[in-house]
Amino acid sequence: MSDFLIDEELLAAIDMGSNSFHLAIARVDHGEVKKVASMSEKVQLAAGLDENKNLTEAAQQRGLACLARFVGRLGSVQPNRMRIVATNALRQAKNGHEFIQKAAEILPKPIEIIAGREEARLIYLGVSHTMVNSGRRLVIDIGGGSTELIIGEEFEPIHTESLQMGCVAFTKAYFEDGEISPKAFERAVVSARKELSGLANTYKAAGWDTVVGSSGTIKACRQITVNMGWGDDQENLTREGLEKLKEKLLKYRHVSEMEFEGLKEDRRAVLPAGVAILYAVFDVLGLETLVYSDGALREGVMYDLLGRFQHEDIRDRSVHALMGRYNADPKQAERVVNTAQDLFNSVAADLDLSSEDSDLLRRAAYLHEIGLAISHSGYHRHGAYLLQHSDIAGFSQIDQNHLSHLVAHHRRKLRSDARVDVMKVGGSKLVYLCLLLRLAVLLNHSRSDQMLPAIELTVDNEQQWHLSVSGDAKQWPLLVADLHDEQVQFKHWDVELNIQSEQFID
Known part of the structure; x- marks a missing residue:
């Protein structure tokens, strides 16, 4: 891998989320990542987890077809300048290795399944690079299978958590047939509150100056409330606006009946679950206003990759x-x-x-x-x-x-x-x-x-290794004995270790 990236070179990130797959391609401009192309598809991988936590064949095929389309856009990006990360759905899938093996035949780079807190760190990195305000911020990202909450300052996260609640998972659990009822909504909110209870005191004690939301669920909620005239003067999502969104949502009996200006069709089915989770977050953490950020996991992945090239x-x-x-x-x-x-x-x-x-x-x-x-x-x-x-x-x-x-x-x-x-x-x-x-x-x-003897290692082929020890081996009797024992261990792994010195020759 090169030690640096020059301006105009391209980076790419694929974010295989539990609800959507995202592709972002960007160029490096004076140390900043400037997006030049993007694609997004609703794959709903989490919806394809059966009762045994195995990905169904249909879900796998949706994901593979999407990745194949993404690859068609990656021709101008070198493989060592791209990363492909997968989140909660593949963390949960017991047969995730099967999907990864199939995807390896399509993708130019291996898939990296990242842990929940690593996902949270990367989300914070993506958000923080898009925000101009300083001070301590609370970042919230509601995904398809999990919700990440991070407190940080500047570009450094202080607290990172990933909770097992997401709009796709909650849709399966509480709104599976698309039916909406106050009882189902309340059950979803209570479940989310339970997930949040473990971090509430720690996060409140740490405090924050601003609250920032990212990704599709929060984007949709904010857009709907702004379109309905329920946002504040800065078109932010407010507690009052979220309460009005909830009240209007519960007037519908089925997701097919919902009429919200700005609601995308592919977001319709998971909106009730997303609103329930966000409602619980506002309630448990006592939030009043949330600012939306376009930065998210894929941006964080690219900034993290850029840091690797810049010795950071x-x-x-x-x-x-x-x-x-x-x-x-x-x-x-x-x-x-x-x-x-x-x-x-x-x-x-x-x-x-x-x-x-x-x-x-x-x-x-x-x-x-x-x-x-x-x-x-x-x-x-x-x-x-x-x-x-x-x-x-x-x-x-x-x-x-x-x-x-x-x-x-x-x-x-x-x-x-x-x-x-x-x-x-x-x-x-x-x-x-x-x-x-x-x-x-x-x-x-x-x-x-103390100076070791001069050591030289060479290989004739993958199974024949030669270790040359310069000087009189009698000066290092324990070393020679250890090397002799190590020959036996190497043979167990089908490698012949030949040792050569003045006093010890195989």
């Missing part, structure tokens, strides 16, 4: 924050990182490893000892668990899964069945990265800045 990668900040949280030894981490990078550079071309693989290895090397904060016994497993299940800003679930496997296999025995698991998750490249990290950790077992 949130993932590196997250890695160092984790090291601090779990008191990882920074000097030892740096030793392992440097050795791992040297080994990587020696074999990257022969093993077809990319700069993204290098970044993954480097971050795993920094984090390989975080499990020591829990226990020395089996700390590699503890570290792997933390990486798999923590909310880590900037990382997708796939990223965290890859990091978890690297840390899990950096020491102790390698089982043949574990190699099968790693292959399923990340293919042969992840296998090689695991082995490179093992060597880097092994070569730094002394935890000393």
Whole structure:
């Protein structure tokens, strides 16, 4: 990946939401993302989750057809300058991997399933880049499957939450046949209040200066109230206007009867559920006025991607924050990182490893000892668990899964069945990265800045690796013994590790 983007180069983001899929293409203009093209389609992936949380074939086909149309617009964008993220519906889908495998045949980049709080962070980033007002803001985004609420200042989120309530999910639960009744509406509001109760005190205590809403549900509610003359002088959504919208909504018995100026047809079916959720948010948090922002998840994804090119990668900040949280030894981490990078550079071309693989290895090397904060016994497993299940800003679930496997296999025995698991998750490249990290950790077992012997790693092919240790091996008896033991472990993963030195030659 390049280290920078020049003006006029294009970025692209696909946001696979639970209700809608969005594509945005933008150019970089003096460090800002300027949108030049966009597409949006109502796919309603969340509506395709059956009672067992599996995506139906029909829902999968809707999504794949939409992605195929999006790809037709991406010809001018290089793959390393685009990101494709999926949210709550694929987080929930038990068979989501099936859809991802099918989509991989269409898309130029893998899909990243992002956690709820990561979705919230990216939404805040997208909103904050479109707002001119300063101070602390509360951002609300009601999606198809989840609702994100974030408090932040400038471009930094302070509190991020993702709640299991969305306009598509609530439509299935309370308005499935399109019927509208005060009883169904109240049940939806009560359910939303319960979801909000866990964060209400924390958020109120933190406080905010302005309230900002984003995405389709809030856009529709704000537009309807403005068209009806229920907004304020600045055409913002107010508590009074939302109350009038609710009253008028409940006069209809079915969504097909609704008559609201500015309501798009594809928003009609999910409007009652969306209004119920927004009504509960206003009620629980005591809101009076909400400003609408066009910035949302896809804009946040592009700004986050831009930051990666400009050496402002949130993932590196997250890695160092984790090291601090779990008191990882920074000097030892740096030793392992440097050795791992040297080994990587020696074999990257022969093993077809990319700069993204290098970044993954480097971050795993920094984090390989975080499990020591829990226990020395089996700390590699503890570290792997933390990486798999923590909310880590900037990382997708796939990223965290890859990091978890690297840390899990950096020491102790390698089982043949574990190699099968790693292959399923990340293919042969992840296998090689695991082995490179093992060597880097092994070569730094002394935890000393004392000069190591000169090490050179080469590969004849993917299964034949050669490690050359310069100098008299008698000077490093423990190192040689460890390398000899490591040969056995490499064989379990179908790699022959040949070690060469003056006193130790295979």
